[in-house]
Amino acid sequence: MKYFFKNRLALIGFIFITIILAFALFAPKIATHNPAAIDTKSILSGPSNSHILGTDTLGRDIFSRIVYGSRISLSIGFIAVGISVGIGIFFGSIAGYYGGKIDSIIMRFIDICLCFPTFFLILAVIALVEPSIFNIMAIIGLTSWMGIARLIRAEILTLKERDFISASRIMGARGSWIILRHLIPNAIGPVLVSATLGMGGAILIESSLSFLGIGVQPPTPSWGNILMDGKSTLGVAWWLTVFPGIFILLTVLAYNLLGEALRDLLEPRIVANERIESK
Amino acid sequence: MAIVECRDIIKYFSVQRGYLKKGAGVVKALDGVSLEIEEGETFGLVGESGCGKTTLGKILLGIISPDSGEVLLKTKEKQAIFQDPYSSLDPKMKVRDIISEGLILKKGSKTRLLERIEKVLDVVRLPKGSLNKYPHQFSGGERQRIAIARAVVTEPEFIVCDEPVSNLDVTIQLQILKLLKEIQEKFRITYLFISHDLRVIKFMCDRVAVMKDGKIVENRGSKEIFTGPVHPYTKLLLSSIPRIF
Amino acid sequence: MSVLKVNDLRVHFRASAGMVKAVDGVAFEIEKGECLGLVGESGSGKTLTALSIMKLIPENAKIAAGEILFHDINLLALPNDHMRGIRGSKIALVFQESGVSLDPVFTIGHQMTEALFTHRRLVNRKEAKEIALEYLNRVHIPDPLKTFYDYPHQLSGGAKQRVGIAISLLNSPELLILDEPTTALDVTIQAQILDLLDEIIERHDISVLFISHDFGIIARMADRVAVMRNGKIVEMGMKNEILSNPKDPYTVNLLESVKALSWR
Numbered sequence: 001m002k003y004f005f006k007n008r009l010a011l012i013g014f015i016f017i018t019i020i021l022a023f024a025l026f027a028p029k030i031a032t033h034n035p036a037a038i039d040t041k042s043i044l045s046g047p048s049n050s051h052i053l054g055t056d057t058l059g060r061d062i063f064s065r066i067v068y069g070s071r072i073s074l075s076i077g078f079i080a081v082g083i084s085v086g087i088g089i090f091f092g093s094i095a096g097y098y099g100g101k102i103d104s105i106i107m108r109f110i111d112i113c114l115c116f117p118t119f120f121l122i123l124a125v126i127a128l129v130e131p132s133i134f135n136i137m138a139i140i141g142l143t144s145w146m147g148i149a150r151l152i153r154a155e156i157l158t159l160k161e162r163d164f165i166s167a168s169r170i171m172g173a174r175g176s177w178i179i180l181r182h183l184i185p186n187a188i189g190p191v192l193v194s195a196t197l198g199m200g201g202a203i204l205i206e207s208s209l210s211f212l213g214i215g216v217q218p219p220t221p222s223w224g225n226i227l228m229d230g231k232s233t234l235g236v237a238w239w240l241t242v243f244p245g246i247f248i249l250l251t252v253l254a255y256n257l258l259g260e261a262l263r264d265l266l267e268p269r270i271v272a273n274e275r276i277e278s279k
Numbered sequence: 280m281a282i283v284e285c286r287d288i289i290k291y292f293s294v295q296r297g298y299l300k301k302g303a304g305v306v307k308a309l310d311g312v313s314l315e316i317e318e319g320e321t322f323g324l325v326g327e328s329g330c331g332k333t334t335l336g337k338i339l340l341g342i343i344s345p346d347s348g349e350v351l352l353k354t355k356e357k358q359a360i361f362q363d364p365y366s367s368l369d370p371k372m373k374v375r376d377i378i379s380e381g382l383i384l385k386k387g388s389k390t391r392l393l394e395r396i397e398k399v400l401d402v403v404r405l406p407k408g409s410l411n412k413y414p415h416q417f418s419g420g421e422r423q424r425i426a427i428a429r430a431v432v433t434e435p436e437f438i439v440c441d442e443p444v445s446n447l448d449v450t451i452q453l454q455i456l457k458l459l460k461e462i463q464e465k466f467r468i469t470y471l472f473i474s475h476d477l478r479v480i481k482f483m484c485d486r487v488a489v490m491k492d493g494k495i496v497e498n499r500g501s502k503e504i505f506t507g508p509v510h511p512y513t514k515l516l517l518s519s520i521p522r523i524f
Numbered sequence: 525m526s527v528l529k530v531n532d533l534r535v536h537f538r539a540s541a542g543m544v545k546a547v548d549g550v551a552f553e554i555e556k557g558e559c560l561g562l563v564g565e566s567g568s569g570k571t572l573t574a575l576s577i578m579k580l581i582p583e584n585a586k587i588a589a590g591e592i593l594f595h596d597i598n599l600l601a602l603p604n605d606h607m608r609g610i611r612g613s614k615i616a617l618v619f620q621e622s623g624v625s626l627d628p629v630f631t632i633g634h635q636m637t638e639a640l641f642t643h644r645r646l647v648n649r650k651e652a653k654e655i656a657l658e659y660l661n662r663v664h665i666p667d668p669l670k671t672f673y674d675y676p677h678q679l680s681g682g683a684k685q686r687v688g689i690a691i692s693l694l695n696s697p698e699l700l701i702l703d704e705p706t707t708a709l710d711v712t713i714q715a716q717i718l719d720l721l722d723e724i725i726e727r728h729d730i731s732v733l734f735i736s737h738d739f740g741i742i743a744r745m746a747d748r749v750a751v752m753r754n755g756k757i758v759e760m761g762m763k764n765e766i767l768s769n770p771k772d773p774y775t776v777n778l779l780e781s782v783k784a785l786s787w788r
Contacts, residue, residue: 163367167429170340170359171381181380185371327710419566448565448737453781475711478785519715521740523767523786 010261013254020251023070031064035221044237054239056229062239065221066247072222073251076137076206077199083141085195088148093179093187095149096156103153110146118143122205126214133216136209140202148194155187189266196259200252207248223248281353282437282469283316283339288348290334290493308334309345310493318436321463321470323484323501325477325516330490332473336439339471354437358430362442364422368414374425375410381433399432402465403458420451424458431462439471444479456482477520481505489513526593527699527731528554528577533590535572535581535755546572546585548755554699559725559732561746561763563739565778569755570735574701577733578617579607594699613643613695620704622688626676632687633672636660636694643695659690662727663720682713686720693724700725701733706741718744739782743767751775 023030032052039059047054053062095106122139129135159165160183168178203223209215210224211231218225223244230240290309309331316322324332337343339350340357358381361367368377378396397407403424414422423443430438440459444452456479463470472483480487481501488498489512497510508514535547547569554560564570575581577592579599592599594615599607619625627635636656640647647655653672660668663686676684685705692700702721706714718741725732734745742749743763750760751772759772770776 163361163363164369166337166342167359167361167367167426168380168384169342170357171433172384173380177384182369182372186369327712449739449785450565450777450781453784456785477711482785515712519711521715521718521738521744523740523743523782 007261007264009257013257013261016250016254017258020070020074020247020254023067024074027068027071031061031067033061033064035060035064035068036219037061044233044240046237046239053243054237056226056237056240057233060221062226062243065226066223066244069221069223069226069244070247072133072216072220073203073206073248076133076140077202077255079137080140080144080202081195081198083138084145084198085148085191087141087145089152089184089191091145092149092152093156093183096153097160097175097179097183106149107153110149113143113146116143119205119208122209123212123214126209131209131214131217133220136206136215140205144198144201148191148198151190151194152184152187155190156183159183159186190263193259193263193266196255196262200255200259203248203252203255280318281315281351282318283353283471284314284351285335285339285345286313286349286351288312288335288338288345288350290331290338290343290345307493309338311348312490312493312495313348314488314495314498316437316469316471318469319467320485321472321483323480323487324471324473324490325475325480325487326490327475327516329492331493332490333441335490336441336471336473340439352437354435356433356435357437357439358433358435359439359441360423360426360430360443362445364419364426364446365414367426368422368429370414372413373410374412374414377414377425378410378429378432381429385433395432396428399428402431402462403428419447420455423447423455427455427458427462431466431468434466435468437469437471439473441473442475443472445474445476452479459483477505477516489516525556526553527556527595528733529591529593530573530577531591531593533573533576533592534588535569535576535585536588537572538584545755547576550590550752550755550757552750552757552760554731554733556698556731557729558747559734559745561742561749562733562735562752563737563742563749563778564752565737567754568752570752571703573752574617574703574733574735577701578611578615580611580617609643612639614697615699615701616692616695616697617701617703618685618688618692618705621681621684621708623676623681623684625688626684628676630675631672632674632676632679636672636687636691639691639694655694656690659694660687662693662724663687663690665690680713681709682717685709685713685717689717689720689724693728696728697730699731699733701735703735704737707736707738714741721745739778740786751778 037060039055042051042055042059044057045051045055051061051063053066055061056065091106091110095103121143125139126135165178165182168182206215206222207224207227210222211227213228215224216222226244227241230237234241288309289307289311292306292308294304294306312331312335324335326332334343338345339352340359341352375396378399379392382392382395396410400407400409405421405424405428409425414425417425443459444455447455459470460483462468472480474480484501486499487501487504488495489504489510490496491512497504497508497513504513505517508517530550530552533547533550534545537544537546550569550573552560562570562573572581572585576587577599581587587600590600594610599610633653633656636659637649637652640652640655657668657672660671665671665683665686671679671683671687679687705721706717709717734742736742746763748761749763749766750757751766751774752758753774759766759770759775766775767779770779
């Protein structure tokens with residue numbers, strides 16, 4: 001734990017995510033205005049004392065919309081990654097533990113899924129179904145589990161040869177018990193790293209979809225659809241593009257820094273253990 | 280009365296050659312092995328690396344199945360203690376959960392769980408505070424005690440010890456071996472003791488089978504083998520041990 | 525006339541729990557032609573002592589104090605390029621598992637001749653190969669020419685250890701450090717390698733530092749014995765003295781455990 005915070009960049013990432021989390025949890029207290037409040041007198045006004053980040057085409061306060069938008073970004077991130085981790089662990093652990101035909105079938109299935117150009121698949125599906133927040137979460141989750149499945153499978157392939165697994169088998173444990181109680185807790189490390197990085201990815205996808213108009217629909221504020229507004233007004237109202245853009249950038253960066261720090265935290269332990277093992 | 284018996288066990292392992300898996304070779308890990316283990320005794324299995332002793336141990340426990348031959352195990356109450364105290368315990372589990380796993384898996388043994396775990400901690404001479412700690416907080420010898428506790432708490436009749444002290448310092452080795460003997464007397468357990476170290480085998484075992492290249496070359500009482508070995512390989516093994524006194 | 529003299533060596537180690545005094549005031553001498561056995565259990569600091577003599581300690585360790593005198597030259601004060609001239613030629617080290625210290629992508633012959641070129645500038649390829657084959661012969665490799673062109677993974681553990689010993693001898697070392705050279709080997713192979721080492725030590729009249737946790741091996745190989753525990757030498761003396769009349773309680777305990785497990 002102490003090592004984690006020795007890494008200054010990780011600390012910055014962690015603090016930033018906490019800030020965004022605070023935005024999401026305490027939005028009503030932090031936002032300066034009602035994000036849906038239309039004010040025709042202040043259309044497209046730049047950063048000022050009353051609107052610290054400016055207003056959009058309907059006079060709505062950008063800062064407040066960004067604060068409320070953090071709820072969308074974070075929740076889509078958590079749930080989409082949650083879905084992909086859930087599916088990934090399920091397929092990966094079954095493939096890794098049981099091996100043989102089951103493993104081959106699952107791996108070929110993963111190969112097929114990886115052949116689809118993910119973003120275009122998402123576009124196509126969203127075009128068919130209505131672009132609700134739930135659909136977006138689901139579709140991102142359903143198209144990004146493959147990497148995690150492979151990670152878990154690789155970890156389990158090495159883990160299942162270890163003596164403590166043999167010990168459980170001798171005591172009569174069945175596959176599901178071994179997978180849930182022993183293999184997954186020990187294999188979860190790389191998955192955590194991947195999941196953290198995946199949060200950043202989910203935010204980017206959501207922002208792209210909303211930017212294109214097929215993601216979160218206004219008036220619900222999302223960082224992506226504020227950008228969408230900014231598309232047409234770039235010349236006169238740079239703040240509509242720059243501020244949400246900065247938030248997206250910093251949040252994704254923060255997740256990446258956290259993910260890397262997690263990786264550094266987990267890797268050295270593996271190396272250190274090996275050094276202790278040899279006499 | 281033989282508690283474990285096996286007849287003409289043969290086991291092959293396939294070996295891949297090269298990247299293209301052409302001409303996959305086959306290794307005969309066990310080439311017609313038969314033995315009997317009497318109830319209450321400590322039976323030793325000794326040999327160098329690759330002789331098949333660990334494979335035989337796994338077959339007798341039922342973890343792998345032989346390609347031919349039969350195994351007769353007169354008891355379902357079996358357990359194992361492994362060589363590497365660093366990989367035989369789940370690093371993410373507390374000692375309490377590690378030891379109690381066997382009891383939980385066994386139907387109808389959940390009664391008085393804590394009581395039984397504490398009792399077995401006494402048997403292996405570990406402090407009660409160990410229950411809430413993780414394996415990495417213990418030394419190699421202590422971890423082996425935890426492994427022994429895990430094996431013994433379910434009251435098995437047959438335990439396979441696969442090189443249980445090979446990774447330990449010699450002073451600790453002696454402690455653990457004495458503990459194993461003590462436990463055997465108290466609870467009347469039958470041991471299959473696998474090792475490459477003849478000195479340890481001599482200390483622990485009543486009867487010994489010497490293995491080489493998947494076959495048993497000599498199978499006699501422990502005293503007889505050490506005072507008068509018959510097979511040339513046994514003689515070679517004995518003469519290779521560096522002597523101090 | 526001592527070949528090696530270690531004075532008050534202290535090596536500190538940065539572990540997660542804090543700083544560890546892995547070697548804590550170790551001192552000993554090795555005379556020409558003698559074999560000093562360093563015996564201790566895991567964590568006693570014996571390997572780190574050997575690595576310190578070669579100045580090959582790991583990154584998170586540092587030599588905090590002491591002198592290592594090789595024929596009156598203090599190795600610890602020597603600049604790196606001078607040390608490189610000594611390491612691998614005048615002082616050689618054989619590890620526990622030569623398989624790991626051999627580069628898997630180069631042939632045995634390549635690695636042996638490389639060791640020669642590093643220290644003997646005047647040798648050409650043909651001569652280097654001949655020298656290498658000669659040494660493979662001396663370590664009783666059955667087919668030296670074939671082994672010369674083999675890769676490490678094609679050799680057995682015992683063969684790799686013989687190659688490791690051959691490489692250490694190539695540049696005629698005065699001091700040979702052996703760190704658990706037979707621990708990873710089967711007991712019958714171990715006996716063969718120890719026989720080989722006996723022969724080599726006698727033939728080349730080399731001084732030896734032999735490190736092991738196995739008192740039996742130390743008893744067989746060493747003239748004098750030093751017992752290490754927790755970074756300190758607790759007892760040192762002639763082999764027979766230590767074996768028959770140990771004074772330090774730790775040594776007594778160690779020998780009793782060994783006796784209990786011996787196969788008499």
